[in-house]
């Protein structure tokens with residue numbers, strides 16, 4: 001990995017680049033939600049990759065398209081307008097800076113809290129101006145729909161793993177207290193990079209990391225860029241598919257399943273080709289939720305691989321870390337030789 005030379009413009013000088021990886025992953029597991037073996041297929045995918053894509057998910061194309069259009073509208077606003085809802089801390093509009101600990105990427109984004117209470121199911125979007133009301137509604141509708149997919153997915157995972165009760169995982173996401181968030185990412189093309197390196201380096205759009213929550217549900221337009229790290233350490237490109245939803249196993253799911261499911265390391269390369277727009281729901285537990293392997297999953301004599309902690313403790317620690325850090329390391333029990 002190299003840093004672009006000082007010859008590049010200022011805003012490019014601090015974004016890392018990466019050699020192109022030609023490996024396109026044609027083995028992304030596909031789970032058809034309408035099939036009776038969906039749970040078993042998810043379990044296989046989560047044990048092997050921590051990643052799969054879902055078809056027949058039931059989210060209406062109209063809801064997806066409306067959010068994509070509104071997102072394009074928002075990111076197309078003058079910089080001064082977008083800056084009014086930033087800088088992200090961690091919520092709000094962010095531009096090139098990811099998190100609060102020095103990570104950067106070729107990206108602009110809106111990070112939002114999905115704040116659902118009994119009376120007010122609206123997101124606490126930090127937006128107020130006229131056209132941004134439409135964005136708020138589009139996000140609300142999309143999040144409502146994608147949450148249903150997330151609930152179904154974790155219920156099917158519970159079935160596949162033999163977890164009892166079968167709503168042990170979905171209950172965490174359905175809870176009013178669930179600490180979930182939602183993110184719209186925009187990776188613009190980079191004409192300077194294309195001139196400097198027409199078919200060569202990419203910019204790091206979103207550096208390698210795992211998601212801290214239980215699961216993430218990702219949808220993007222038809223632009224490539226997402227890569228996952230396979231169990232052997234190889235980075236591979238995920239072919240874009242704008243009509244499917246991609247599921248990432250997060251760190252919390254790794255803990256809840258005592259390591260049976262592994263959180264997937266992933267990243268986004270950007271700068272070449274068309275702009276990439278992605279929308280991701282991160283389903284997390286309540287702040288006070290104890291993060292420990294689900295009892296019905298543990299075999300006789302099996303003990304937790306992790307120390308005891310709450311989601312609030314994990315989240316606080318995660319948000320102090322850099323993107324690429326191995327966040328679960330601090331919470332693992334020392335291995336007995």
Ligand SMILES: C=C1C[C@]23C[C@@]1(O)CC[C@H]2[C@@]12CC[C@H](O)[C@@](C)(C(=O)O1)[C@H]2[C@@H]3C(=O)O
Nearest residue numbers: 090098099103211212318319320321322323
């Ligand atoms: C560098 C960071 C950004 C992040 C918080 C963190 O300190 C480490 C985890 C990052 C991540 C990755 C998944 C999600 O995009 C995210 C919202 C999350 O919950 O954890 C981001 C955080 C962020 O962008 O603030």
Ligand SMILES: O=C(O)CCC(=O)C(=O)O
Nearest residue numbers: 183185206226268278280
């Ligand atoms: O934008 C994407 O496709 C993935 C971004 C991501 O991994 C994240 O926001 O956590």
Ligand SMILES: [Fe+2]
Nearest residue numbers: 209210211266
């Ligand atoms: Fe992620």
